[in-house]
Amino acid sequence: MVEDEGEGARAVPLSGHVGFDSMPDQLVNKSVNHGFCFNILCVGETGLGKSTLMDTLFNTKFEGEPTQHNQPGVTLKSNTYELQESNVRLKLTMVNTVGFGDQINKEDSYKSIVEFIDAQFEAYLQEELKIKRTLHSYHDTRIHACLYFIAPTGHSLKSLDLVTMKKLDSKVNIIPIIAKSDAISKSELAKFKIKITSELVSNGVQIYQFPTDDESVAEINSTMNSHLPFAVVGSTEEVKIGNKMVKARQYPWGTVQVENENHCDFVKLREMLIRVNMEDLREQTHTRHYELYRRCKLEEMGFKDTDPDSKPFSLQETYEAKRNEFMGELQKKEEEMRQMFVQRVKEKEAELKEAEKELHEKFDRLKKLHQDEKKKLEEKKKALDDEVNTFKQKKTAAELLLNQAQQAGGSTTLKRDKERKKDQSVEGKRGHRLD
């Protein structure tokens, strides 16, 4: 018997120090031992300074040379790096869109990006659905933040930008950035930002809003929200200003200092992306974007949630039901095929039998013909022999007559007698033979 007496848990005061205030520390320690994962996707045309910005943000030189402009389509290249700062180990994955915006026909540019993001969700979903799974040691490759690089035209967003962002906003946290913003003057920049924001709003693009529900960061986050999109400048080269070496871009007319908030919004971006909201970006990805993907995917596969009339379905049960259905169909198909096969065999057999019969008949016929021929031949032979016999008899009779005629007249009787005898013996022999 189970009773739950504390449905709405009551608040109970403690009369001393228990010690569970160390829980956040215990949790943090566990995470530190585990390490963290952070995955950034950089979307933008070739040549907007994506790689340089990443180098500047993370204060290091990630490898890679600038990509060529002649890619046939958009591919995504991802690299993983392990960074460490004090005791925090970060597995940072950076995904770059190679060849974005370089094609003549850009209609399908966004597709490979969407496919990539979905593939990461799919991999996580597969792991989650496994029977024997290792979620706590799984290397999470889902994209936590998407930095969208806007070209510094100073006018408005390109249609490629709008289309791409619209496709991505339900799948990933989008943070729009104005790249190479040292090309725009301050006044133009303000107008540009307003234009961009209004275009995003009017097209219904949901960009990432820095969270304002936690008081400790609400203020700074809401201020930053109003500065979006951030106008950034990246540089890994250092220039001496005063007595310090700072990251900057040096022009004949002046030097743009990357970390000077008057010059560009780089510091703001770094604050927001890394120092204040990294954890929130990860959480949003997991609880909002991933859950949405999961929901859609599972519904697509035909799973349902609790049916109010019957017992709750479980994935396993639904899967079993589907599997049984499928197996049933499979069996039916098998039966059909077997029937068809049997039928065909029968038909073939009948055909063969027919052919055999025919062959036999033909054989009989031929045999008969052959025998007939043979008989005819023999008859003919016999007839011929008879003729020969008759002729011989006639011949003998004729000679006898001739002999008798000569005897009455002549002397060479003896010779003829011998010849006659010879003939007769020969005839006798022949006569034997003819029998």
Next chain:
Amino acid sequence: AQCFEFPLPCYSSPISFSFINHLVDFSYVGIDAILEQMRRKAMKQGFELNIMVVGQSGLGKSTLMNTLFKSKVSRKSVLATSQEKIPKTIEIKSISHDIEEKGVRMKLTVIDTPGFGDQINNENCWQPIMKFINDQYEAYLQEEININRKKRIPDSRVHCCIYFIPPTGHCLRPLDVEFMKRLSKVVNIVPVIAKADTLTLEERDFFKKKIREELRSNGIDVYPQKEFDEDAEDRMINEKIREMIPFAVVGSDQEYQVNGRRLLGRKTKWGTIEVENIAHCEFAYLRDLLIRTHMQNIKDITSSIHYEMYRVRRLNESNTAVTQANGIPEHHLSAHEM
């Protein structure tokens, strides 16, 4: 100022970070700020802890809970009627409290099991308890496999089961062995010697050694389990704990004046037992283990090992096999389960 050079896996060149004053040094990226972000998030969300207490009636379970959490969290203290009747069958009663300390909020649920071991025939008395634990896993699993999931799934899984061993001084009883053998496979068991103030220190040591031997010979793995030690450091810390279990505890929610201080204790004619004095009893070790150092670890083992095992079993079987597995005649169960 220390400059670190790290050889990184094949992809990139070594990175260097400087550790001086963050405000001035521009090479500081700020990755470690994520710790602070996590801490903030955890404080906002609060924590949940579910502890089950199992033992015969009269072993001081409720008192110990109250002592651990320094407040009236046990069922007895909550119920109006203090009439204690031993129930005819084992009941499972859970009661939740919201407690807060230095800004950290915790929802503590204490699950009591009155009637355990109190009958004349205690056969299969672990079944209702196993069923309860598995039901909590089941509830969590059902939530987890929903299409529309809650942002935060309420965690009612039993994180820790404190098993009270009566202070006989000899060895474990068959009931203790049977129970712990079965339950150590589905939940973290922390065995304690209850009312340890009836044992002298030598008797206590002998008893503990005997218990550890019996646990070992019966293959019972209590928390912290040897097989879940993550690394050498873990193993070192946990070995020390394993050499001390079961903790001999004394509970009390009454304060007495001792040497000018007010302390929790039990007053007798021959002296006052100070509950939090490690020379007197091992309550402080238990509290430190459960609350101050290993609470997160206990929850992690529950969710990533016990729950996952349940999930694997469940997803491999069909429904009927599971209902059978929940505490029903022995010969129906397969050898490796419960």
